[in-house]
Amino acid sequence: MSPLGWDTAADLEKPPAEIPSPGEVDVPEGLRAEIEAHMANYPDRRSAALPALAAAQREHGWCSPQAIAQVAAVMRVTPAYLESVASFYDMLETEPVGRHSVYVCTNISCSLRGADALLADFQRAVDGDPEVNVRAFECLGACDIAPMASVDGVYVGPLSSQDIPALLDDVRAGRAVLPERQLARRLVADPHANSTEFPQHPAQGAAHGGANLELPTEDPATARGRREPR
Amino acid sequence: MAAADTAAPMLLFTDIDEPGLATREVYERRGGYESLRRALAMSPEDVLAQLEASGLRGRGGAGFAMGKKVSFLPKGAMDKYLVCNADESEPGTFKDRELMQKSPHMLVEGIVIASYAAGATRSFIYIRGEYVLQADALDAALAEAREAGYVGDDILGSGHSLTLVVHRGAGAYICGEETGLLDSLEGKRGNPRLKPPFPANQGLYQGPTLINNVETLATVPAIIRMGGEEYAKLGVETSTGTKLVSVSGHVQRPGNYEIELGIPSREIVYGLAGGPPEGRGVKCWFPGGSSSPVLTADDLDLPYDFDTLAKAGSMLGSGAIIVVDDATPILDVAMKTAKFYRHESCGKCTPCREGTNWTVKMLERIDAGEATPMDLEIMASVQEHIIGNCLCVLGDAMAMPIGSMIAKFKDELEAHMERARLRRGSGDRIASDSALAAQGALANDPRTMLGATGAGDQAPGAHEGAPGTHRGGA
Amino acid sequence: MPRPESKTITFTIDGREVSAPENTMLVDAAKLGDVEIPVFCYEPKLGQPVGACRMCLVEIEGIPKLQTGCSTPVKDGMVVYTQSDRVTIAQQAVVEFLLINHPLDCPVCDKGGECPLQDITFGWGGGISRFVEPKRHFVKPLELSPLIAIDRERCILCYRCVRFSQEISEDYQLVLLDRGAHSYVATFDGHPYVAPFSGNIVELCPVGALTSRAYRFRARPWDIESAGSVCTLCPAQCNVAVTVRDERALRVLAREHPEVDDGWLCDKGRFAYQSFHVPERITQPLVRDGGFLRPVSWERALDEASAGLRRAGARAAGVAAGTTTSEEGLLLARLLREGLGSPHLDARRSGTVSTGLARALAAPALQARVSDLEFAHAVLVLDTEPVDDAPILDLRLRKGVRRHRTKLAVASPGATTLAEPATLCVRFAPGAGAAFAVALAAALRGEDHAALARDAGAEADQVAALSDLLRGSESDEAQGPHEVVILWGERLTAGDSADHGAQALLSLADALGLADTDGAGLLEIPAHANGRGLREAGVLPNAGPGYGELAGAAGRDAAGIAAGLAAGELSAVYLLHCDPLRDLPDRQAWGEALASASTVVAHASHLTQGIREHADVVFPAEAYPEKEGTVVHPDGRVQRLRPAIAHPGEVRHEWRVLAELAERAGLELTLHSGAAAAELLYASVPFYAGLTLDEIGGRGVRWQERAAATELGAAAPPAPGPGAASASAGEAAAYRSLWDAPEVEFSPTLEFLFPHPELLADDRAASAELLAPELETAS
The missing domain is CATH 1.20.1440.230 (NADH-ubiquinone oxidoreductase 51kDa subunit, iron-sulphur binding domain)
Structure with missing residues (x-):
């Protein structure tokens, strides 16, 4: 999509963008089926706008005008309605971006632990790689592994700049990113939560008790271990 | 009130890391869905009475009494909705994430019980789009719950029916605001609505709607299990029960902790989370997410509960403590x-x-x-x-x-x-x-x-x- | 559905006691006590308040936080302060916030002098800004559409324009993109905002962010005057205010009338005024001379017309359409009937409804008002496409569905733009509207309607579903009478099935008890703007003024006139604001008819093909703001046109031209003023008896609500006859859209909506050649 915005006039040669008439827009069958399934979940079909746009973004890489027109054709709404929705939400891309996303949390808790420098290093590391979309993101809800990033939807942290090359290698190779640092493997911090020592879960690499909590080495706030149980 | 040297009671985090807890099999083995059976054997009014007796206050930020909120819904036959606010976006907050990822059935069970009390027949979990792992866990748990008859038509033969859909957001903090969430769930931009009308009267699709936070709803099975009055004995008078707190920033052991409301804040910041790194002091701390006015080191001895923090000019909010050390401008x-x-x-x-x-x-x-x-x-x-x-x-x-x-x-x-x-x-x-x-x-x-x-x-x-x-x- | 009613309460505002209807929003209730609460986003026409701009914050005793006056319903005993320190601080703060990124380029802004932001800044602002950071600057203005320019720097994000697009016109083309301080008003992917009602956003904008491209930089508020008028470019007859500078129309704004337009205008009504002031406008009489139309003196034109008509005598005929006023119609009828002895005249596009049926359909008890469309339990749109036929009613139907949960059903031969708000859409074969109505009436009476539905090309179960919807459910009945309005198009009574359609309508009305139910009824959209008024004035082949009996035999209808001319049985035709090649069905027949006619006299404002090729005498037509006369709204509201702008060139009042020709034909009229012509009209139509211009005033008056309405007389309608009506296929297709009009074709910023671009060049070239300056001097 041409980067529309404040400075762009409407193209008077174009027709008005109304609800696409049936058959006007070709929609991939899988996408159509997925959107229709979402629409069936709600009393009002418009409720499916977010899941439908997310599906179209997976199909097209971003919410391109073509992607939006396809959703509009299936949902029977105007493309402007969807564009307005898409532009409101951070995870829906209204400009072309790389297929892989790296959201680096730079909100307070992460930035107190060096997220801004991490983001800058990330951006330097992917400079010129059109496939990887590195962007700052607001609080991702993982301040316990600060500083952290969501890599194609997978939370990893704590991260330091030294982790970046390995992480990007994993991304480009299509491997699980930094498996040891994934949030999925982290145990709760509360020492009282788990009354028993559970057998090691196959997915849980680290020892029980939050020992996998690594803070960036350059951060003087680094602290390891956990307090003694009360 | 819990003393600092006694272990806090665990209601939500009990054995939270037990392998397979996210599956129905393990959850049921641990007594899961027993509360649902018990609730369905009661009348909706009695379930509501238990919730009111528990004194449970909303865990999302505003701290409104949960039972009272349910009671605001109009009676009578009409489409009523229950929406679980899982758009955990308040900076510093990550407690719901842990619950949904590791014990999704607890939330599903809480939602079904609450819907029974409120007379709601359609429910949605609005989860922030960034929480992929957690949304997947919920979807998997929901499929199991549907299969077992905990969600769907005529649940366990009670006559109560409920549809439940996990709705993934797409990245907007404002969708954590309840009316912004409703607009977003209706497929619009997540703009908050003018109140009144309040969601209890005109919410989702203009119908009566109950909106509760994940932690609030996940607490419901525990309340039914132990009884509202018993639950109310935990914590302090106007802040009953246990609370999940997320501690982050300049502390040595950031993470989620389940505490009994009313313990000294210092016990959380220093006792549980280890306080700032060696040699540093606390310059200020947000007691309830980044929206709460900051407090200083002088305030660390305040009991951590809704009313005390409000009196101190701040708020408990979502229970997210962000600690800023004295080296930070x-x-x-x-x-x-x-x-x-x-x-x-x-x-x-x-x-x-x-x-x-x-x-x-x-x-x-x-x-x-x-x-x-x-x-x-x-x-x-x-x-x-x-x-x-x-x-x-x-x-x-x-x-x-x-x-x-x-x-x-x-x-x-x-x-x-x-x-x-x-x-x-x-x-x-x-x-x-x-x-x-x-x-x-x-x-x-x-x-x-x-x-x-x-x-x-x-x-x-x-x-x-x-x-x-x-x-x-x- | 009951209209909102409320009791009067007393509240206190700024220390004074004020009475107001309970639950009025505070900003409106305050006005009753002469207190103004400033607003930006509040606009009741747009629906529920949104409370976005925060300009209307007020203090209410007993409520700790300041409240938005736009969304707080007033209650008995409420104590409100709008000038306390707290409120003043909040108001000044909001103004300061709003001006942070506003460019304050008032000296070069079109809105300057009539700008709510200016006024409120002056009245409620703090007078200074503490914002010293750089403001944002962007390219401006930009085209949003051929009609509208957008200046995003000036926008204060009040949401009015996007709410209009989304909740009023429901075209959903204009939206906000991005969020927070970056939000901006835009369309999808650079498409223009083109929709039938787009121009309303210009009038809604409380700053200079949205401006009319046709009006930009044409005038300052102190250069202009406003003149109330009625737009007669379609049957909706919206009330308008014409912005006048130097005797020319520079702009048309809505003049809100809840019973007519609800304060909205379509783009044709808003922008077609440009066609009044273009070089292509005919501003002097023309006479065909040596095969070419040439400008001539009035005297010569009147002579030629008079001679031609008198030659034809009883073989003359007349057709009226377009913006013809009732007075002009009456004078044409008298010219033909009394002056020339000809009964051949018509103001319907096709077909003739017998007098008894016409009277029955016009019965006051059966007439729905426009506001009934909004409050009825169910509305059936029958054989009409409102957005093409009377656009503003489209908005009213949507409003009813959106705000009052009216059940909308549409029965039409083609796709309808009302499909989204409609509960039910039923199709029938083109031209089979009357047959469909017969089938529906049978279904409503509980008779077997399967065969009848098949004859109409409709599905029997759909007809049954429609019948159920119109009857309402039992729970509906518990809430009082089920109010149903049928909005029907003139084409239902077109061609050979005219009487059949009328009978079917009457039996629908009977089956639904429309005559006995308040808020229920029939509402016809005639084909021509003043179609109702002209019929009531007697511009019909079979009825005199007030559907009165004719002394002699009935004349020919429009189609009969065409046939008569082609066959040589008629020799002259008077075309009053009608180019039959464009305005009437069967273009080919009319082409032959006009070619055969020995005299064609026309009133026209632009040289469209039929006029250009066939007229022998062309009198320049007045634009509606130049006219003096009466028009009648489809619901019977008698409205008045008063001259708002000057006649250009040699244009004269057309009623004078007709009166002159009538006198030359031997009538004694002695009309010296427009008021006298109106008096003649009101005296001629029995149920207008006693009407005065004062009574009509600026808002009009429905004649059904006056005592004289009984003068219509109770005509016993012929018993509804069963059986299928013949479908006149092709009739539906022949109806032209609203946009297919010279007013659109010749308005520079509007011409892009003209559906026949191929005609445009021809019409332009012909006009340029004929009306070139050097020719204008010829006589």
Whole structure:
């Protein structure tokens, strides 16, 4: 999509963008089926706008005008309605971006632990790689592994700049990113939560008790271990 | 009240890391869905009575009594909705994430019981889109629950039916505001709505709607299991029960903890989370997410409960404690806070949209050495002009903490301003920080403790409004 | 559905006691006590308040936080302060916030002088801004559509324009993109905002962000005057205010009338005024001379016309359409009937409804009002496409569905733009509207309707579903009488099935008890703007003024006139604001008819093909703001046109031209003023008896609500006959859209909506050639 915005006039040669008439827009069958399934979940079909746009973004890489027109054709709404929705939400891309996303949390808790420098290093590391979309993101809800990033939807942290090359290698190779640092493997911090020592879960690499909590080495706030149980 | 030296009772986090707890098999083995059976054997009124007796207050931020909220729904046959607010976006908050990922059935069970009490037949979990792992866990649990007849038509032969859909958001803090969430769930931009009408009367699709936070609903099975009165014995009088707190920032053991409400805040910050790194003290802390006015080290002995924190001029909010150590410039904290709310303001109402934007610009001017002490007064006045004048609480959520920082750290901000001014001037005249340092102007300058402020941020005034660019700014 | 009613309460505002209807929003209730609460986003026409701009914050005793006056319903005993220190501080703060990024380029802004932002800044602002940071600057103005320019710097994000697009016109083309301080008004992917009602956003904008491209930089508020008028470019007859500078129309704004337009205008009504002031406008009489139309003196034109008509005598005929006023119609009828002895005249496009049926359909008890469309339990749109036929009613139907949960059903031969708000859409074969109505009436009476539905090309079960919807459910009945309005198009009574359609309508009305139910009824959209008024004035082949009996035999209808001319049985035709090649069905027949006619006299404003090729005498037509006369709204509201702008060139009042020709044909009229012509009309139509211009005033008056309405007489309608009506296929297709009109074709910023671009060049070239300056001097 041409980067529309404040400075762009409407193209008077174009027709008005109304609800696409049936058959006007070709929609991939899988996408159509997925959107229709979402629409069936709600009393009002418009409720499916977010899941439908997310599906179209997976199909097209971003919410391109073509992607939006396809959703509009299936949902029977105007493309402007969807564009307005898409532009409101951070995870829906209204400009072309790389297929892989790296959201680096730079909100307070992460930035107190060096997220801004991490983001800058990330951006330097992917400079010129059109496939990887590195962007700052607001609080991702993982301040316990600060500083952290969501890599194609997978939370990893704590991260330091030294982790970046390995992480990007994993991304480009299509491997699980930094498996040891994934949030999925982290145990709760509360020492009282788990009354028993559970057998090691196959997915849980680290020892029980939050020992996998690594803070960036350059951060003087680094602290390891956990307090003694009360 | 729980003493600091006795272990807190565990209601939500009990064996939370037990392998397979996210599956129905393990959850049931541990007594899961027993509360649902018990509730369905009671009348909806009796279930509601238990919830009211528990004194459970909403865990999402506003702290409104859960039972009372259910009772606000009109009676009678009509489509009523229950919406679980799982858009956990308040900076510093990550408790719901842990629950949904590791014990999704507990939430599903809570939702079914609450829907029974409220007479709701359609329910949705609005989960923030970033929580992929957690949404997948919920979807898997929901499939199991449907298969077992815990969700669907005529649940366990009770006559109560419920549809439940996991709805994934797409990245907007404002969708955590209940009416913004409703608009978003209806497929619109997540703009908050004018209240009244309140969601209990006209919510989702204009129907009566009950909206509760994940933790609130996940607590429901425990209340049914132990009885409302028994639950109310936990905690303190107006803040009953246990609470999940997320501790982050400058602490040695950041993470989620389940505490009994009313324990001293110091016990959480130092006792559980280990306090700031060796050699550092606490400069300030947000007791309830970044929207709560900051408190200082002097306030650490306050009991951690709703009313005490409110009396201290702040709030318990979502139960997210962010600790800032004494090596961090308060301006950087203010800047992060203000930029976050500027980014997340939906733009619907004037004071929030313009006030957040203006505040960031003023902070940038202070940091650039282009401000005078009068600007601090203007900034404080702008915060006052925002507070109470907005459509929803987002504007207040910036203005209250910023206002508190200006009030509590005025001297530091003035000193920061002066240093920045001298540094800026030095570009022409003195040409080096060392010369300034010699004058003492840079003494104790903690700037180096943080990374460069706002890497990737725009210079003030540079094509600020261009669409698309705000996504990069943090 | 009951209209909102409320009791009067007393509240206190700024220390004074004020009475107001309970639950009025505070900003409106305050006005009753002469207190103004400033607003930007509040606009009741747009629906529920949104409370976005925060300009209307007030202090209410007992409520700790300031409240938005736009969304707080007033209650008995409420104590409100709008000038307390707290409120003043909040108001000044909001103004300061709003001006942060507003460019304050008032000296070069079109809105300057009539700008709510200016006024409120002056009245409620603090007078200074403490914002010293750079404001944002962007390219401006930009085209949003051929009609509208957008200046995004000036926008204060009040949401009015996007709410209009989304909740009023429901075209959903104009939206906000991005969020927070970056939000901006835009369309999808650079497409223009083109929709039938787009121009309303210009009038809604409280700043200079949205401006009319046709009006930009044409005038300052102190250069202009406003003149109330009625737009007669379609049957909706919206009330308008014409912005006048130097005797020319520079702009048309809505003049809100809840019973007519609800304060909205379509783009044709808003922008077609440009066609009044273009070089292509005919501003002097023309006479065909040596095969070419040439400008001539009035005297010569009148002579030629008079001679031609008198030659034809009883073989003359007349057709009226377009913006013809009732007075002009009456004078044409008298010219033909009394002056020339000819009964051949018509103001319907096709077909003739017998007098008894016409009277029955016009019965006051059966007439729905426009507001009934909004409050009825169910509305059936029958054989009409409102957005093409009377656009403003489209908005009213949507409003009813959106705000009052009216059940909307549409029965039409083609796709309808009302499909989204409609509960039910039923199709029938083109031209089979009357047959469909017969089938529906049978279904409503509980008779077997399967065969009848098949004859109409409709599905029997759909007809049954429609019948159920119109009857309402039992729970509906518990809430009082089920109010149903049928909005029907003139084409239902077109061609050979005219009487059949009328009978079917009457039996529908009978089956639904429309005559006995308040808020229920029939509402016809005639084909021509003043179609109702002209019929009531007697511009019909079979009825005199007030559907009165004719002394002699009935004349020919429009189609009969065409046939008569082609066959040589008629020799002259008077075309009053009608180019039959464009306005009437069967273009080919009319082409032959006009070619065969020995005298064609026309009133026209632009040289469209039929006029250009066939007229022998062309009198320049007046634009509606130049006219003096009466028009009648489809619901019977008698409205008045008063001259708002000057006649250009040699244009004269057309009623004078007709009166002159009538006198030359031997009538004694002695009309010296427009008021006298109106008096003649009101005296001629029995159920207008006693009407005065004062009574009509600026808002009009429905004649059904006056005592004289009984003068219509109760005509016993012929018993409804069963059986299928013949479908006149092709009739539906022949109806032209609203946009297919010279007013659109010749308005520079509007011409892009003209559906026949191929005609445009021809019409332009012909006009340029004929009306070139050097020719204008010829006589």
